[in-house]
Amino acid sequence: MKKKIHLGYDLSWTHLDGRWRSPGSWSHVNFPDIRLYEEIAQIAERGLLDFIFFGDGTGIPNTWEGSIEPAVKWGIGWPRQDMSPFIAAMSRMTQHIGFGLTYSSTFMHPFYVARLLNSLDHVTGGRMAFNVITSTRRADAANYGFDELMEHAERYDRMDEFIHVCKALWSSVAPDAFKWDRESGLVADPSKVKAIHHTGKFFRVEGPLACVPSPQGRPVIVQAGASPRGIKTSAHVADYVFALSSGLERQVKHRNELDKALVAEGRDPRTVGVFWDVVLIVEETEREARRRYEKLLHAIPAEGIGAFLSHQIGYDLSRLPERFTIEEINGQITASNASPVGFMHITRAMEPGREMSRAEFYEQMTHHTASYDQVVYGTPKRIADYLEEIFVATGENGGFMIAHPPATPRDLLNVVDFLVPELQRRGRFRTGYSGQTLTENLRA
Incomplete structure (x- = not known):
């Protein structure tokens, strides 16, 4: 049996950088209308995708000439909301699709993030992934009281400790700790609730997490390090890795370097998948795909x-x-x-x-x-050929993040209605969800 390709869909930029006005984008409503997201969640689940993903940024871009004016004027990297309540709403409209949420280990505190993600995993029925990032944008740093950016290696040291604390908190209450015995009044077994007593370079956290263990125990951990130090952290903390589609030769090299780092960590490389980012324009004909591709250069003023x-x-x-x-x-x-x-x-x-x-x-x-040089465009057959080649060459472990779609919902509809059936015909994509949680569906 052929191994299945897994697919995520990135909604981080669908309303930014000119995409909101592209033909095929939502009309008559604007960000952040919750109806947009409820609709997209239902479309993605109809297509049996694994998850919807939200990247994040918390500052208005101000690096260019030290001013926010051009970003504000043209919608560059802003506006953005905290998407956690949006995910809660989307989960009520669906049963299977997973959700990826991004927070920065450079700025956030692990106790807050661990508690929030535990709660979201309950609300979604075990469908959460946590994309943990380091932050390199000065506009974001200024909002958290940083005068300068943290040094590159130190950012990853902080991330390592951040995830260590989160994992300790998520396991600080045993899965079977709660009894809820109505007759005796016993709520939980104290012997199964333990403080973590963490004291490290960046954080002091006593614990335990004052929460009921969530359906997955903890969210799926995703990380996107590409430098040698970033790959080392990926191998240390991640269940799945986001990586650039930088050309087949580089992608094979990245996978090989990750595998070596995983072995050095004492982990089996087969347990960690890679999601390669890819910008897709799928159309019924090459001519229509090419027409839409050529319009990309005019998206951003x-x-x-x-x-x-x-x-x-x-x-x-x-x-x-x-x-x-x-x-x-x-x-x-x-x-x-x-x-x-x-x-x-x-x-x-x-x-x-x-x-x-x-x-x-x-x-x-x-x-x-405009992602002009990164776009893969064409018929479902051509796109499936491309995805299958990359998937096989990089070990058939993971799949693809459909990133920066030029127009939403049009491009998601085309993935669901044109590309997914082609992948299914090849035996490369599921024909139904087999698990209840995101972890189970990603491992299927």
Whole structure:
């Protein structure tokens, strides 16, 4: 029997960066109308997808020229809500689809996050995933009282401890601790409720978690480290890893490096899957897919591109000299504790040591901002061929995160109605949910 491809759908950006006005996006209602999300949850569950995912950011982008004005004007990276209550509402309209929620270990406290996710796992009936991130955006850091960004390696040290505390809290009350004996009045067995007494470099937490253990025990842990230090943390904390679709050769290399790190942690690589991000345009004909693809360059107004990119990499691109190399700029970004991985990702098609002009750089960045060079477009057969090749070459363990869809709900409908049936015909996608919890469905 062929191994199944798992699919997540990313709703983080569907209302941002020009996507809200793309043909095929919701009409007559605007973010954050809950009806949008209830509808999308039902569509995704009809298509038997594994989960809906929400990334997050808590600051209005202000890296470009030190101002929020361009981001506010053009809807770059804002507005954003805390999606936890939205997930609660979406779960009441569905029975099987999972939900991924993002919080930053750089800014948040593990006791609060552990308690919140425990409660959401109850509300959803065991369908929660926790995407734990480190934060590299100054606009976010300023809202939590940070004057400077935390050093890169230290951010991952904090994440390691953060997840250690969360896992200790989630296991601090035994699954069978609660008795609810109406005759005697006994609520729970005290011997099965233990403090964690944690004292570490970043956190002091006494515990235990004052909650009933949730259906999954703990949420599925997802992490997206790509640097050597990030991959080490992935191997230490994650059940699943989010990773870039940077080309088959690089993806195979990433999977191999992750497997080595897992073995070093004493973990079986077969127990940790990878979800590769992929931007898809699925249409019945190549012609229609190509037509929609060519419209991508017009999604974000030109005035918003600098604000978008500067926020993503934590470096004010308005300061670029007239001529420079990628290596030079990356050195400055690294020195400022921003995100060198992010910058190297968006410039991966450029020669690091070749001198270029500002005009040349922005021309290529227009393509990146629109996901123009990352999109896989075409008929269901062509898309399925691509996904199956990547899936097999990287070990048939995990699947794909359908990221940054150009138009929602149109692109989700096309995945559900065109792509999913093609994958099912190949024996590569489920024909029904087999489990009750997200953990069970991801392992099926």
